[in-house]
Each structure stands twice: as C-alpha cells, then as structure tokens.
Amino acid sequence: MANTPTHIKAWIYSEYGKTQDVLKFDTNVEIPEIKEDQVLIKVVAAALNPIDYKRNLGYLRSFGTPLPAVPGYDVAGVVVRIGSQVTKFKVGDEVYGDINEIAIQNVKIIGSLAEYTTAEEKLLAHKPNNLSFSEAASLPAAIITAYQGLETVQFSAGKSILVLGGAGGVGTLIIQLAKHVFGASKIAATASTAKLELLRELGADLPIDYTKEKFEELPEKFDVVYDTVGESERALKAIKEGGKVITIVRSGVASAIQFGVTSDGSVLEKLKPYLESGKVKAVLDPKGPFPFSQTVEAFSHLETNRAVGKVVIYPIP
Structure with a gap:
C-alpha cells in the first residue's frame, strides 16, 4: 500500500x-x-x-x-x-x-x-x-451476459438453441454455457467460413456459414435464438412455436426479448468450477x-x- x-x-x-x-x-x-x-x-x-x-x-x-x-x-x-x-x-x-x-x-x-x-x-x-x-x-462482461441471458429465457436441459454470432466475445461463451452448464440438446451457431471449426471446438453441433446459408431458411427450428449481432427479425423465423428470441443488440423488434447485463461477482463464483475444470474456456x-x-x-x-x-x-x- x-x-x-x-x-x-x-x-x-x-x-x-x-x-x-x-x-x-x-x-x-x-x-x-x-x-x-x-x-x-x-x-x-x-x-x-x-x-x-x-x-x-x-x-x-x-x-x-x-x-x-x-x-x-x-x-x-x-x-x-x-x-x-x-x-x-x-x-x-x-x-x-x-x-x-x-x-x-x-x-x-x-x-x-x-x-x-x-x-x-x-x-x-x-x-x-x-x-x-x-x-x-x-x-466477466461476456460470460455474465451469456449466463444471465440464458437464465432470462429459462433455458434448460433438453432445449435447442441457435447462437447468432457464435465466434464473438459473448457467442463463444453462450455455446459453452448452453452445453456444459444448461445441458442443451442441440446447439447451432453462425459464423463466417474461417470460424466454423472454432464453433465445433466450442461444442456447436451445427455450425452455420452465414456467408453461404440463411439460418432462418433451415428446416430445423429452435427453442431459443440468442442474437448477439442484431438479426432479431430474421431470428423470429428460426424459432419453434412458443420459442424465444433474446437479443443484446437494440432491435426494435417487439417480440424479441431485449437484454442488458447486470454485473455480478456471484455469477463468476458460480461458474468457477466450470472454468477450473476447463469445460468452459x-x-x-x-x-x-x-x-x-x-x-x-x-x-x-x-x-x-x-x-x-x-x-x-x-x-x-
């Protein structure tokens, strides 16, 4: 001192x-x-x-x-x-x-x-x-955003999720938390061609190349779409009946859940075992x-x- x-x-x-x-x-x-x-x-x-x-x-x-x-x-x-x-x-x-x-x-x-x-x-x-x-x-900001957003939509074991912007700061952590903490049944995520392998390494079952495919036109629909890039209007076409879109980007889309993080050290403490075990990186x-x-x-x-x-x-x- x-x-x-x-x-x-x-x-x-x-x-x-x-x-x-x-x-x-x-x-x-x-x-x-x-x-x-x-x-x-x-x-x-x-x-x-x-x-x-x-x-x-x-x-x-x-x-x-x-x-x-x-x-x-x-x-x-x-x-x-x-x-x-x-x-x-x-x-x-x-x-x-x-x-x-x-x-x-x-x-x-x-x-x-x-x-x-x-x-x-x-x-x-x-x-x-x-x-x-x-x-x-x-x-901190990214993992708390990922965790609190998943909690906000009551994500739970057995549900499927599509992550828009899967290679970004928040997206990389949504994928990992959805898999290892919340027990997702299936994880899809979007990224550019060069980043698809990273999505697989993080635990995505379905990496989507947004430069070649429109995610909203996939036959498969999802329980949750977590939008980190500002595509909420398109995201609404990718959810199942009763599904939810949550976004951290101002969207103006009334039926998307607008989410803002509240910093909280207790979330970091709660996730510590997953970080220490290397499950979440x-x-x-x-x-x-x-x-x-x-x-x-x-x-x-x-x-x-x-x-x-x-x-x-x-x-x-």
Missing part, C-alpha cells in the same frame, strides 16, 4: 469522437479513491467491449458520464486496498470482474484501461488459479493480447467486427 502512487498512467478521452481521434495516453491521472464497499485494483489485464467505443462516440452522453473519462469495463488484477465494509477480499487477492454494475448507469470515471481502478466488492470474484490474467480479463482473439501502448490499435481491431472471442490488453504496467 505504501507503494501506491498518487498519479497513474491511463488511456483517457476528453471529448467525444472516434476512438482513434479522441483516446490519448496520459501519464498523470489522479488515482481513484475507494468507497467503503470498494477495492482498489492494480490492473494487470483488461478486455475491450463494444460499449467502450460507443461511449467514446458519445452514445451514452445523455446518461451523464462526465469527461474526461478512462474507458474499460472488464478487469483482472490484484487488490491493493480495501474499503472498510469489504469482507470478501484482502490485499494481495487476485480478482476479476466487470467494474460497472449497469453498463450505461453510474459508469466509473476511471475504467480498467488504467494502472489502477476501483470496483464494488459485489462485482468481483476471485480469479480461478488456472486462468492467466489475460484469460480472466476476457470473461476463455477465447482470446489471436491478434492479441495487445500491449498497453497499443490500446488504440486494439480498438481499431475490435471495431472491424471481425474479432474472434475477446480483444485483451496485457500487460498493463
């Missing part, structure tokens, strides 16, 4: 615009103060999410996030200070989590793309020992991890929408 600096290095934006234009490296950002229910984390790795560059563009300005701000939701690191009400963690613990409980409300000014960040105790979990910091950082984009100095390049890669799994920043000095 004595070595904790007063000022830290971070990626910060002071105006809205394209990430490549507005995100700047700052070596003199004031370290965030912790509240009673928070811990201070020495960040080792962070992962990028689409919400990060949407915030940079100003999509959330109506929710009043003050500028300047440091992006970043997903974190893995080491606890260096604890608030007076914290009981689950101690200094030295390796932790991971999504540091913002609701993605668009009360967002941290100092996100995870900084040497240090803060998070409420309830949003964090102990890092599984078998996971690297990069792997751990890739998981982190999927990191092969171009990464990107070093801290190449955060802008990492965003550029994420924004192509061609990333596989998660784009991770590591190491963060």
Whole structure:
C-alpha cells in the first residue's frame, strides 16, 4: 500500500469522437479513491467491449458520464486496498470482474484501461488459479451476459438453441454455457467460413456459414435464438412455436426479448468450477493480447467486427 502512487498512467478521452481521434495516453491521472464497499485494483489485464467505443462516440452522453473519462469495463488484477465494509477480499487477492454494475448507469470515471481502478466488492470474484490474467480479463462482461441471458429465457436441459454470432466475445461463451452448464440438446451457431471449426471446438453441433446459408431458411427450428449481432427479425423465423428470441443488440423488434447485463461477482463464483475444470474456456482473439501502448490499435481491431472471442490488453504496467 505504501507503494501506491498518487498519479497513474491511463488511456483517457476528453471529448467525444472516434476512438482513434479522441483516446490519448496520459501519464498523470489522479488515482481513484475507494468507497467503503470498494477495492482498489492494480490492473494487470483488461478486455475491450463494444460499449467502450460507443461511449467514446458519445452514445451514452445523455446518461451523464462526465469527461474526461478512462474507458474499460472488464478487469483482472490484484487488490491493493480495501474499503472498510469489504469482507470478501484482502490485499494481495487476485480478482476479476466487470467494474460497472449497469453498463450505461453510474459508469466509473476511471475504467480498467488504467494502472489502477476501483470496483464494488459485489462485482468481483476471485480469479480461478488456472486462468492467466489475460484469460480472466476476457470473461466477466461476456460470460455474465451469456449466463444471465440464458437464465432470462429459462433455458434448460433438453432445449435447442441457435447462437447468432457464435465466434464473438459473448457467442463463444453462450455455446459453452448452453452445453456444459444448461445441458442443451442441440446447439447451432453462425459464423463466417474461417470460424466454423472454432464453433465445433466450442461444442456447436451445427455450425452455420452465414456467408453461404440463411439460418432462418433451415428446416430445423429452435427453442431459443440468442442474437448477439442484431438479426432479431430474421431470428423470429428460426424459432419453434412458443420459442424465444433474446437479443443484446437494440432491435426494435417487439417480440424479441431485449437484454442488458447486470454485473455480478456471484455469477463468476458460480461458474468457477466450470472454468477450473476447463469445460468452459476463455477465447482470446489471436491478434492479441495487445500491449498497453497499443490500446488504440486494439480498438481499431475490435471495431472491424471481425474479432474472434475477446480483444485483451496485457500487460498493463
């Protein structure tokens, strides 16, 4: 604790615009103060999410996030200070989590793309020992989204599912959780030609090449379609009678269930046995991890929408 600096290095934006234009490296950002229910984390790795560059563009300005701000939701690191009400963690613990409980409300000014960040105790979990910091950082927002979405549609053993965007950050985890945690009877998933083998490795029974096939024209229909790409209208044609479409992309389709994640460390703790056993694996984009100095390049890669799994920043000095 004595070595904790007063000022830290971070990626910060002071105006809205394209990430490549507005995100700047700052070596003199004031370290965030912790509240009673928070811990201070020495960040080792962070992962990028689409919400990060949407915030940079100003999509959330109506929710009043003050500028300047440091992006970043997903974190893995080491606890260096604890608030007076914290009981689950101690200094030295390796932790991971999504540091913002609701993605668009009360967002941290100092996100995870900084040497240090803060998070409420309830949003964090102990890092599984078998996971690297990069792997751990890739998981929180995506795996909680996957899990809570499946719970929302009451997915259960014996049901079938179609995952739209199966090779993406959330999609890769929906496939694995549907198979190993929820006991799906059949899993189909869409991806481009080069990513079909990955879908099979993750547990998809029916990989669908969206460049060659229209999933809604398949004779087989599904109990659930989990849409991570924004194709809910088409997805409605792929469900059985009484089936459900759930989407994490604003769709405007009234009969699709619009879902937003609530960060929750207890979900990570619940899934820990599956991560420790290797049944559920982190999927990191092969171009990464990107070093801290190449955060802008990492965003550029994420924004192509061609990333596989998660784009991770590591190491963060």
